[in-house]
Amino acid sequence: MNRTTLSLIGTATALAAVTGFAALTVPDASSGGTAATAARLPVERSTLLCPAPTSSDLAETTYTSFTPKGKDARTAGQRNRAELLPAERAVEGAEKKPEGRGKDARRPDRPVVTLKQPGTPVTAETSDAEAPALIGTADGTLAPGWTTQQTTVITAGEARAVLGARCTAPDTEFWFPGASTAKDRQDYVHLTNPDSSAAVVDLEMYGRNGKLKSTAGEGITIPARSTVPVLLSTLTEEPTADATLRVVARAGRAGAAVQAEDDKRGGDWLQAAADPSGSAVLPGIPADATSVQLVAMATSEDDADVKVRLAGPSGPITPAGHETLHVKSGMTAAVDLADVTKGEPGSLVLTPAEKDDAAPFVAALRVTRGKGGKQETAFIPATGPVEERATAADNRAKGTSLSLVAPGATGRVKVIASAGSRGGSATAKSYTVKGGTTLAVRPPVPSGAKGSYAVTVVRESGGPVHASRSLELRKGGVPMFTVQTLPDDRGTVVVPEAEQDLSLLTD
Known part of the structure; x- marks a missing residue:
């Protein structure tokens, strides 16, 4: 068998592994042996990872799981089910059996959340301070666009906040601009391994002068189907207020999210920014933001010179005194944009200062609402456009808003x-959504709605649209809120339809 034949068989096998479906068809006489056009098909399996919610005894956590309705193209013989199971907790790579957890958490074979049909969300709640991280799989018609939201409310104490996390798929690299090892912050990165073999990851931190010195972040082992929390301040002796965390897997894959708690400003989950690029869109700065801080890192060997624009309701404007941002190679830069929105909702759009000089970078915003002792913080990482569809799972009749930016x-x-x-x-x-603007809306509410509901954004026409969802749960005069960006759900995949060509079997 020659090398060409082996390559074709390998390609077909890889496609089958990714999509769960691949076909080799014999061409009819009229086809002339030409391969058919690639088809876009729904994915048949999805994996999601949710971090352990919090260690606070005053926390209430809600999980909301949802799959949008779609075309049920292939259902015969399929397992149509989506469920999230508890992960084991490990410390610095050493397995440790969970202790003092609730009944469900002690049973790794018992789902915490189970979804059985598309179109209607299901919820589960816990007040357990030792609630575990969750590892989830969806199959069949529940896989395309499967989304799970984790919302935690802490109403008292120094950690009072709304912590929102969109459960995400495992990967081999994550960037978190906006992380911190400063004394007023407690930032933990939660690393979760969904697979049956151990994963090994490295944690690297970059400040304004480059990579921070550390050996503690090298070669962290995450046992099979386990989660490992790491306090970022233990990785370096250099307290750094504005840093970028890079998580990279040297073996296996993992999920990663940073839980950031501020002594005075509440906190939230900092989720991974979009992959390094020469431009970035950060949607959903609330109109009443009292402080907006931009954190960016140049990820290549080249410096990044970035043009900063705020896309408001009526068009783009340049923040006074912050027309551009220079980010040195391998370093993190931060700029305080203060109350940049001036009472109107907006989104930040970052583009190359020079068209022919688009060095890649990552970026995120730390947004603060309120003043004095009644402040609350959320993060907005750069996110990609809604290419076909994106969903936010946990929405309430009051307190939900949607930001759309073109x-x-x-x-x-x-x-x-x-x-x-x-x-x-x-x-x-x-x-x-007019070009260069942000449209902030209250999304439609289901007729006769009871409980929470999901919001799905579907692209119809025109230019790219980026989106985020904000959920406000005001408590005791504190404007507690969380923001989740809505990247495309990647519910479909392009699968070329291969055709049989027996001539490839001969030399």
Whole structure:
């Protein structure tokens, strides 16, 4: 068998592994042996990882799981189920059996959340301070676009906040601009391994002068189907307020999220920014933001010179005194944009200062609302556009807002509100987002809604649209809130349809 034949067989095998479906068809006489056009098909399996929510005894956590309705192209013989199971907890790579957990957490074979049909969200709640991280898998018609939101409310104490996390897929590299090892911050990175063999990751931190000296972050072992929390301040002796954390797997894969707690400003989950690029969009700065801080890192050997623009309701504006940002190679830069929105909602759009000089960088925002002792913080990492569809799972009739930004040409999207978790009927509304602007809206609410509901953004036409969802749960006069960006759900994959060519079997 020659090398060409082996390559084709390897390609077909890889496609089958990724999509769960691949076919080799014999061409008819009229086809002339030409390969058919690639098809876009729904994925047949999805994996999600949710970090351990919190160690606070005053916390209430809600999990909301949802899959949008789609075309049920292939269902015969499939297992249509989505469930999230507890992960084991390990410390610095050493396995440790969970102690003092709730009944469900002690049973790794018992799902914490189970979804059985698309179109209607399901929820689960816990007040357990030792609630575990979750590892989830969805199959069949529940896999395309499967989304799970983890929302934790802490109403008292120094850690009082709303902590929102969009459970994410495992990967081999993550960037977290906006992490901190300063004395007023307690930042933990939660590393979760969904697989049956151990994963090994390295943690690297970069400050304003480059990579921070550390050996503690090298070769961290995450046992099979386990989670490892790491306090970032233990990685270096250099307290750094504005840093970028890079998580890279040298073996296996993992999920990663940073839980950031501030002594005075509450806290939230800092989730990974979009992959390094020469431009970035950070959607959803609330109108009443009292402080907006931009943190960026140049990830290549070249410095990044970035043009800073705020896309507001009426068009792009340049923040006074912050027209551009220079980020040196391998270093983190931070700039305080203060109350940049001036009472109007907006999104930050970062582009190369020179068209022919687009050095890659990563970026995120730390946004603060409130003043004095009633402040709350959330993070907005750079995110990609909604290419086909994106979903936020946990929304309430009050306190939910959606930010849509078209950084270039005008775009049009449809927003679908699902049925509620305890009843109600789905509804939808379309929005046109003018180029260079941010459109902040209250998404439609399901008719007769009971419980929480999901919001799905579907691209209809025009230029790219980026989106984020904000959930406000005001408590005791504190504007507690969380923001989740809505990257494309990647619910479909392009699969070329291969055709049989027996001539390849001969030399």
